[in-house]
Amino acid sequence: MSEPLEGFRVVELTLAVQGPAAGLYLRDMGAEVLKVEPPIGDSSRHGRNKNNETPEGTYGPQFVAVNRGKRSLCIDLTTDLGKKAFHGLLGQADVLLTNYRMPALRKLGLDYESLQERYPELIYASVNGFGPEGPDADKAMLDGAAVARGGMLSLTGKKEELPVLLGTVVGDTGGAMQLALGVLTALLARERFGGGQKVSVSGLGAQLWFQQWELTHESMTGELLERDGQHHCNIRGPYGLYRTADSKAILLANSMTLESWDAFCVFADVPELVFHPKLQTPGGRLGEGLTEGESEEIRKRLEIAFVKKTSKEWDEFLRTQPEIIWERVRNHQEVFEDEQNLVNGYFTEVNIPGLGKRTTVGNLVKLSRTPGSEKGDPPVLGEANEEVLSGIGLSQSEITEIGTVVETAREEAVAAYEKLREN
Numbered sequence: 001m002s003e004p005l006e007g008f009r010v011v012e013l014t015l016a017v018q019g020p021a022a023g024l025y026l027r028d029m030g031a032e033v034l035k036v037e038p039p040i041g042d043s044s045r046h047g048r049n050k051n052n053e054t055p056e057g058t059y060g061p062q063f064v065a066v067n068r069g070k071r072s073l074c075i076d077l078t079t080d081l082g083k084k085a086f087h088g089l090l091g092q093a094d095v096l097l098t099n100y101r102m103p104a105l106r107k108l109g110l111d112y113e114s115l116q117e118r119y120p121e122l123i124y125a126s127v128n129g130f131g132p133e134g135p136d137a138d139k140a141m142l143d144g145a146a147v148a149r150g151g152m153l154s155l156t157g158k159k160e161e162l163p164v165l166l167g168t169v170v171g172d173t174g175g176a177m178q179l180a181l182g183v184l185t186a187l188l189a190r191e192r193f194g195g196g197q198k199v200s201v202s203g204l205g206a207q208l209w210f211q212q213w214e215l216t217h218e219s220m221t222g223e224l225l226e227r228d229g230q231h232h233c234n235i236r237g238p239y240g241l242y243r244t245a246d247s248k249a250i251l252l253a254n255s256m257t258l259e260s261w262d263a264f265c266v267f268a269d270v271p272e273l274v275f276h277p278k279l280q281t282p283g284g285r286l287g288e289g290l291t292e293g294e295s296e297e298i299r300k301r302l303e304i305a306f307v308k309k310t311s312k313e314w315d316e317f318l319r320t321q322p323e324i325i326w327e328r329v330r331n332h333q334e335v336f337e338d339e340q341n342l343v344n345g346y347f348t349e350v351n352i353p354g355l356g357k358r359t360t361v362g363n364l365v366k367l368s369r370t371p372g373s374e375k376g377d378p379p380v381l382g383e384a385n386e387e388v389l390s391g392i393g394l395s396q397s398e399i400t401e402i403g404t405v406v407e408t409a410r411e412e413a414v415a416a417y418e419k420l421r422e423n
Contacts, residue, residue, distance in 0.1 A: 003030025011094040019099030020066040021176035028363035029372040033070040039409035058354035069375025074382030088392035095123040107381030125199040127179040132200040146171035150207025158229045174206025236295035248311035255327035260323035268305035348374040
């Protein structure tokens with residue numbers, strides 16, 4: 001069965017998450033993705049658990065998660081032969097995908113301005129931390145920096161305390177989503193109108209994308225939203241997280257019918273909320289017309305009610321009420337075991353050196369006629385050098401020289417690191 005991006009070649013010059021996650025989506029949809037790595041490899045190969053360590057002989061979880069199914073080439077781009085090889089790859093590529101900072105790309109002669117005339121059909125797709133223009137265009141970024149600057153952290157946590165860091169890398173993954181979307185749009189534009197172009201997105205921009213509602217609300221009302229603990233910053237009333245008797249948590253969103261709300265109030269033993277005049281409609285139960293004081297009083301009553309029953313008791317009752325929108329907060333082990341994730345094929349297995357088969361997130365976009373698919377394991381560093389470089393016309397002696405240069409540079413880097421550790 002044909003795949004939507006079958007026949008497209010992507011050259012990926014990336015590290016960490018924000019660039020590689022975009023390349024992973026393109027790979028799942030059928031594109032060939034050639035990941036070009038420096039002599040020591042993508043830094044995420046070598047660590048990223050809580051101790052920032054990975055057992056010898058295997059890969060870091062971050063690398064595994066966003067690089068499965070790709071081909072790896074190990075090339076020193078600071079050498080003339082390395083540059084020749086890379087340009088050979090670009091000559092056969094549809095897309096160059098990168099999250100390197102622009103000063104480094106300019107130094108290598110790999111900025112868009114240096115490449116656009118030589119490769120007029122190439123889609124040059126770049127993602128960075130804070131956007132392609134302005135005083136901080138070249139500023140370094142890790143996920144939390146984009147989330148902090150984009151304002152999302154101002155809305156998480158309790159009012160009287162510091163903001164709470166999010167539990168995952170939404171800055172990086174958001175930028176990756178935008179990058180993949182930009183690449184697909186540019187490929188469609190090339191198909192319709194001809195010619196390549198530059199795609200520019202950022203982790204900061206992705207944060208604004210995630211907060212379109214909240215930012216527009218503030219612009220229209222002049223009201224600065226504030227973090228509201230276990231509740232949404234822009235929704236009054238019941239909507240929020242509630243502790244249960246066994247110290248688990250339930251998210252209560254809304255009751256879509258009055259009948260389901262009545263049943264909930266009876267089970268929760270809060271009969272006074274059945275007849276609350278402002279909770280008689282779905283909109284009212286999402287805070288329409290509620291004052292802040294009324295909202296706080298409703299929440300206090302629900303907090304007392306929820307903590308009287310276990311999460312199992314709440315789960316069993318709420319499953320009988322299809323018009324109540326709710327969920328039990330699950331840990332990752334429960335997520336791995338969740339039937340909904342399993343029947344929808346949201347996970348896949350990969351083979352990891354030293355560990356064997358392990359589970360990771362699979363292809364989540366399902367197309368009925370041209371579905372993508374997971375393409376295999378994370379690549380061994382440089383495993384595709386011989387095959388791919390010979391395919392772009394390099395001689396065997398040139399390929400051997402590239403390997404020798406890379407090995408020497410790697411040994412020097414390891415020696416420097418060991419010396420640093422000793423000191």
